[in-house]
Amino acid sequence: MQRPYIHCMKNLLRHHYPTPAELYALEQKARRLRAAEIARLFRAVANGWKALWAPKASKGLRHA
Secondary structure (H helix, E strand, O other): OOOOHHHHHHHHHHHOOOOHHHHHHHHHHHHHHHHHHHHHHHHHHHHHHHHHHOOOOOOOOOOO
């Protein structure tokens, strides 16, 4: 699992105040991580719906 961007921010503040470029890069990374997590959640929901509504394999005899 990737580390939260808040952890990165704490490391920046220990040494110096972040520059605008560092803040921008941090914001972009946070947006990418948030988008990836939302996409993962949408895929999980879609797979759940597909599993719920998928036709069940019939068991037993089949008629010719």
